[in-house]
Amino acid sequence: MPRFTTVALVAGAALLVRRAVRSRMTTAPLWPMPALDEPVSGYGRGSTVPRKVRVASRTTPAEGVVELRLEGRGLPAWQPGAHIDLVLPSGLVRQYSLCGDPADPTAYTVATRLIGAGQGGRGGSREVHEQLHEGVEIEIRGPRNRFPLAEAPAYVFVAGGIGVTPVLPMLRAAEAAGADWRLVYCGRSRATMPYLAEIEALGRAADRVTVVAEDESGHPDLGFLADVPAETLVYCCGPDGLMDAVAAALPTGRTPRLERFSAAATTGGTAFEVELRRSGRTVRVAADQSVLAAVREEVPGLMYSCRQGFCGTCRQRVLEGEVDHRDELLTEAERSDSMLICVSRCAGKRLVLDL
Missing domain, CATH: 3.10.20.30 (Beta-grasp domain)
Incomplete structure (x- = not known):
């Protein structure tokens, strides 16, 4: 895997891509973004007020993955890294990262991979896949953001599988802002990796995206993280093993910004x-x-x-x-x-x- 180097600005085609992206932006300026853990109105800690939304469309962006576009009125604004709570028909509550367009005030987009009981699933993803079809109304809460994109001149993103969902809006925002960025995107196979075509197209001009499909090339080589400059922020979302590997690969004293799929174990230790x-x-x-x-x-x-x-x-x-x-x-x-x-x-x- 090539070593990471900071690039001030990519000339030629990459610059034209950035200008084209910025010319189509309809949102307010991206910067300043909220600081980590800052309770900002509209995203930050987020709203706990329940709202009704309707499944307007349902697509399959990868094998085993369902994407839902949820339309509703008065949806709060959000920024990259935010998630919402879905109150499923059974009463289960599950959290899913927003992966759509923050400039769209009429809808939220989420995607979830089907996880069976043998893989640690607890029924939420199966309910989404089997019961949330077009026209179904459900209740949501949020958005909340515990994984905000802070302003920086450069970024390294590492995503594993469905962990790409909070990262995707970050890539779009970093590109639109003219920041230098790089993504290492890992998955079991290319067919199981959602939004792969869009992501590769987004980073193609400057060769920003490295795809590591396990069935083709095994596990990612994260050694380049040892040389990441101090001003470069590192974001990671994916399985615990991947996040632990990213943290271990960084220089002493450097910590990545992480988004975990689930909380730590609730049991263990002593009575x-x-x-x-x-x-x-x-x-x-x-x-x-x-x-x-x-x-x-x-x-x-x-x-x-x-x-x-x-x-x-x-x-x-x-x-x-x-x-x-x-x-x-x-x-x-x-x-x-x-x-x-x-x-x-x-x-x-x-x-x-x-x-």
């Missing part, structure tokens, strides 16, 4: 006790049990939704004890006195919740 202060009860959380599951044995009506640490429905106030935070939602300030009990655990032997 502990949770006191429910207002109700005067104490429950024991086993090592193979979530706090949510244990507490709901005493408080059956306790609200929850995603069970993955994304939506915030199960957030509870912590009165005492040290929390092992495993969610993907709360800010550091919010973690000082709150936890999402669907995924987070106790770092000691006892927690006291305001329940």
